Amino acid sequence: MSTPLLSIKGLTKTYPGVVANDDVSFDIGTNEVHALLGENGAGKSTLVKMIYGLVKPDSGTMTWNGQHFAPAEPKAARASGVAMVFQHFSLFDALSVAENVALGMENPPAMRDLARRIRRVSETYGLPLDPNRTVGDLSAGERQRVEIIRCLLQDPKLLIMDEPTSVLTPQEVDILFQTLNKLKAEGTSILYISHKLEEIRTLCDHATILRLGKNVGECVPAQTSARDMAEMMVGDTLQTPTRTTEKAGEVVLDVSGLTLEPTNDYGTTLKNIHFTVRAGEILGIGGVAGNGQDELLAALSGESQTWPDSIKVNGQDVANLGPNARREMGILAAPEERLGHAAAPDLSLTENALLTGAIREGLTSNGFVNWSKTTDFADTIIKEFDVRTPGNHVAARALSGGNLQKFVIGREVLQRPEVLVVNQPTWGVDAAAAAAIRQSLIDLAAGGAAIVVISQDLDELMEISDRFGALNEGRMSDIRPAVGLSIDEIGLMMGGAHGMEVAHVGDEEQEGASA
Amino acid sequence: MIALEKRPTPSRALSLATPLIAVAITMIMGGLLFSVLGKNPFEAIRTIFWDPVLGEFAFYYRPQLLVKAAPLVLIAIGLSLGFKAGIWNIGAEGQYIMGAICGAAVGLAVYPTETRLIFPLMIVAGALGGWAWGMIPALLKVRFGTNEILVSLMLVYVADQLLASMSLGLLRNPEGMGFPGSRNFSDYPAANSWINEAAGLHWGMAFAFIAVIFSYFLLNRHILGFNIRLTGEAPRAARFAGVNPTRLVLFCLGTSGALAGLAGLFEVSGPSGQVNIDFASGYGFTAIIVAFLGRLHPVGILLAALLMALTYVGGDLAQGNLGLPSAAIQVFQGMLLFFLLALDLLTNYRVVFKKKGAA
Known part of the structure; x- marks a missing residue:
């Protein structure tokens, strides 16, 4: 050699x-x-x-x-x-x-x-x-x-x-x-x-x-x-996560004509998005990063508010409600960015448990925080989702990406959501933790929740979703059953090759080399 | 080679220790400064830090410490709420002046009526005056996205001009032979903030204690306090947690304005006694140092205010006894904030010594 x-x-x-x-x-x-x-x-x-x-x-x-x-x-x-x-x-x-x-x-x-x-x-x-x-x-x-x-x-x-x-x-x-x-x-x-x-x-x-x-x-x-x-x-x-297909129930989440201007200069505008998710169903949303995933999550979580009637849950219009009002109705979300969005880096896990758990877990009364109850909730998340940490007092930023992600997902799953929206649930997470997270989403759906999984990992989406759609420049493709979808079809739903072309100069040489 | 390495979790021990280290370094560097000025550094430090509390004439200086500390605590508690949320009210001095003007105006308007209602009314007017002055940068920020640091700071100078105009015009003592300044509240018992002048006790102290306790519970037990901290730590996470940033800005600037206004009212109707051109004494700015020196923690602020009061009183003493220039004392106070902020780095980073060229 x-x-x-x-x-x-x-x-x-x-x-x-x-x-x-x-x-x-x-x-x-x-x-x-x-x-x-x-x-x-x-x-x-x-x-x-x-x-x-x-x-x-x-x-x-x-x-x-x-x-x-x-x-x-x-x-x-x-x-x-x-x-x-x-x-x-x-x-x-x-x-x-x-x-x-x-x-x-x-x-x-x-x-x-x-x-x-x-x-x-x-x-x-x-x-x-x-x-x-x-x-x-x-x-x-x-x-x-x-x-x-x-x-x-x-x-x-x-x-x-x-x-x-x-x-x-x-x-x-x-x-x-x-x-x-x-x-x-x-x-x-x-x-x-x-x-x-x-x-x-x-x-x-x-x-x-x-x-x-x-x-x-x-x-x-x-x-x-x-x-x-x-x-x-x-x-x-x-x-590998096991998925038992159940009969989907009633439509829980109904998004129709959702349009949203981005909050920053380089964000993506959501354009006239339609989809529904039934109880017990997982909708996978694929797409290349930066095609409106963050904006869609913000619109569903209540961080951004949209036109009346563009988002309905169990028939009720929620488009104008803020995050906490939606939490009261059982609409929970886990954003992509763990540090700084889903969790505050310098606050302890207990405090981060309070961050979204305050309402559904009843962690406050008259605005006063019940810290012992909050600590219990944090401990439950740590135990049930196998979060490896020295304790609930540790700052979120001290945890590894996978452990913090398990905490973030666990925090929402344990609040018994009716609708759960997650963005990149296993991004930067090791294989074992990713499998555990996917399994917990599948179990949650089996329990009757309507779940939206936004991800750039197509294997993940194919593994867990019942139906699949893709975001492309703020537009949603048609939603299709995930079973039997070929990788080519998925690629086209994601917007094809985005104007790329095959290397062409010197094609003959390359063919000569491969022949 | 010395390098800084980020700690996985902020060090709690160091966060508590840095104010003490900063005070120690300030004493050393201050001592050096004083010796360069030709004074005996040990005597100067003793005069500033020891004599007012435990020296021969301490019985005279101790009440003064309380008088100086009370407005600092009130203002710094208000500022700390905003600072924790990343809302920077730098204009407490202006809110302090406006509180004094508004509160005093109510009292002076009904002079010489004697009823128990006057002083409570003045308190409300003082708080409202400071609140309103704080709401100007708040509303401009939430409506037009202006920078509250600049607006609140600029409003200090507007308030200064108003103060001058009031002392020379509307609020001037009609029986004052044309001298600037309002009537003196020491001659007006119903509108006087003293509880016991000899002991240095006025209502400002009572309110300062209430503010400390209120702020402690707000920050540690209440969801609003949690939201304030969350907004400061991670604004995006705060939005996700359902915090309304507009309301938070209005609350923080309003509260700190109202507390600064109260401080001004208690000062004008007590220790200062009258609305006058030289009424503003920099408490609003010193309170910024106090808030940080106290780690933005209510109890820490209480202690830090007493320490700053000590440098004021001890500084006066050193000026009188040792002939130290007043600017030297201000440098001394400035050094304290400087070292504190520099040392703050250590709570989040640790210093590691690396052998150079380790491959």
């Missing part, structure tokens, strides 16, 4: 109280798409940050093309040919695409030249993008293109991509994969971070699996089943 492009030996990094990476070794060859697979918190991000020079390893070495490699800062890593597309974009909404790209360059060329280069790269790799558009107006998929193009302008040898498909429709994923394959054919290696197994099986040549900071195995994804990879990743046999 030839010298690998990047060889990692015994990398270790500890943070106070956590070993993020423990003696991790693997090689990335030239012309290889290498997957780094692992659950949230397995140490994938720390590892790539070390490669990108953002974090210094405590011990261990890296070799780049046979040379010692220890980038002190991202600039040094970029100079060697490492580029990275982060999961969370670092773009300025108010600046244009070209300005954003220029900000990331050491010596940006004149704006006009840069715009021309951006156009050329975007055409070559099938990532259409107008350099003069304002980033705030772009969809999530388009923003990702800005990040990718920013990287490609550096002619990288190794492109690191951190969970790139979480913001894309299935069609967009296909096109991204063609772009990546083309890059690979031209000699760029790709380190692809994900926990989505099917993607890795389609795209990657090699996979390294991390669990709790350790390298627990390598495999050739195409020859390994998704289930085997999942079990390596989790280190346990997976419990």
Whole structure:
């Protein structure tokens, strides 16, 4: 075997109280798409940050093309040919695409030249993008293109991509994969971070699996089943939620003609949304991030108020009611952003239990808080939903994402909602906790609640929902039964490829290479 | 290399300890300042912190401490509610002046009637005056989204001008031989806030204690207090919890205005005695220091107000006995807030010493 492009030996990094990476070794060859697979918190991000020079390893070495490699800062890593597309974009909404790209360059060329280069790269790799558009107006998929193009302008040898498909429709994923394959054919290696197994099986040549900071195995994804990879990743046999289909009851939640202007400049307008949810039913709402999910949750939770009669529960108009009035009627919600929206970071779990539980759990009388009852409620949530925490006095921000999410979902589920709306219930949550959360939603529906699950995780939606719809630029697609829906149909419901096109320049070469 | 590392949970012990550390550092740095000015630092610190409480003439200074602390407590309690919610009323000084003017005007209007009703009426007028002055930035904020920090601060200077105009015009003592200033309330028993002047007790102290207890229960036991804290910690979560931000702004600015107005009324009808050009003495601004020094906690504010009163009284003493310039005392008070805010960082972060070049 030839010298690998990047060889990692015994990398270790500890943070106070956590070993993020423990003696991790693997090689990335030239012309290889290498997957780094692992659950949230397995140490994938720390590892790539070390490669990108953002974090210094405590011990261990890296070799780049046979040379010692220890980038002190991202600039040094970029100079060697490492580029990275982060999961969370670092773009300025108010600046244009070209300005954003220029900000990331050491010596940006004149704006006009840069715009021309951006156009050329975007055409070559099938990532259409107008350099003069304002980033705030772009969809999530388009923003990702800005990040990718920013990287490609550096002619990288190794492109690191951190969970790139979480913001894309299935069609967009296909096109991204063609772009990546083309890059690979031209000699760029790709380190692809994900926990989505099917993607890795389609795209990657090699996979390294991390669990709790350790390298627990390598495999050739195409020859390994998704289930085997999942079990390596989790280190346990997976419990998939069980769903017993019940006969749906009466219509509980009836949304018709819901239109809502966004509260901030870069929000999405909800346009004439119609759907109904029956008792005992789970409606899954998919869609790429930023297509109106936050606004829909706000309209249903009562944080935003809408035109009369646009939202009815059991026949009663609730469109003008605030969050607490809706809670009284049994309409509960769990927003996507755990810290700062669903929970207050610096307040204790007890206080966070009061945050939404005050009304339905009767935690106040004449406005005075019954703290012992509130503590009991917090303890119940912690116990019933297996929230790992030293106690109810701990600040919400001290909990891991998965544990806090279990707390947030548990807080609403235990209040016996008639209608429950959740946004991204398992985002950034480990597989075991995600399964527990999904199971609790299914159980709640079995008990007769009407549930709306907004999520960008299509596997999740297919697993738990009875019917499925998708948000696309603030519009809702037709609602269809989830059973028997193909991934292509779902993709079209989500708005298809959002104007992406397949990489076309040099198609012949690529075909030649694959033939 | 020294680095700061975020704590998973804010340190409660440090949150309580930082005011004490800040006071200690202020004493050290203040001592240095005084020695640069050519004074004996130990004597200066002793004169400021020891003599007024336990020194030879303490019997004279102790009542003064109460007189200075009462308005500070009243104002700071009101401010702390807003500060906890992230609503920054910087203009308590103006609300204090307006409370004094309105309350005094009621008393002066009926002079020299003697009935028990006058003083309660003055209290109501004082509270209303401060409330109304606080509602101006509140209404502008909720209606037009103006910045309450700027508006409330600017209104201090408007109130200052009004005070001057009142002392020279409408409220001037008709028997005052043309001197500026209103009639003196010390000559008007029915409209006087003193309970026992020799002991330094006036009704402001009673109201200050009530405010402390009220605020304690509000913040710790009542859902409104919880909503105030929640809004300060996480505004979006507060909206999700059903808090109405408009009502909260009106409540916080209104309450702090009313309490500042009360402080002004008790001051004008007691220790100060009359509406005059030099009536405003900076209590409204010092109360901001008191609120933070007291950790925005009612009991903490009570203690912090006594400490600030001590620096006022002790500062006067040091000025008289040691010839320290009055500006030195103000610097001293400023340092206290400065060190406190700087040390605040430690409740959320810990300092770690790292070996440089650890790879």
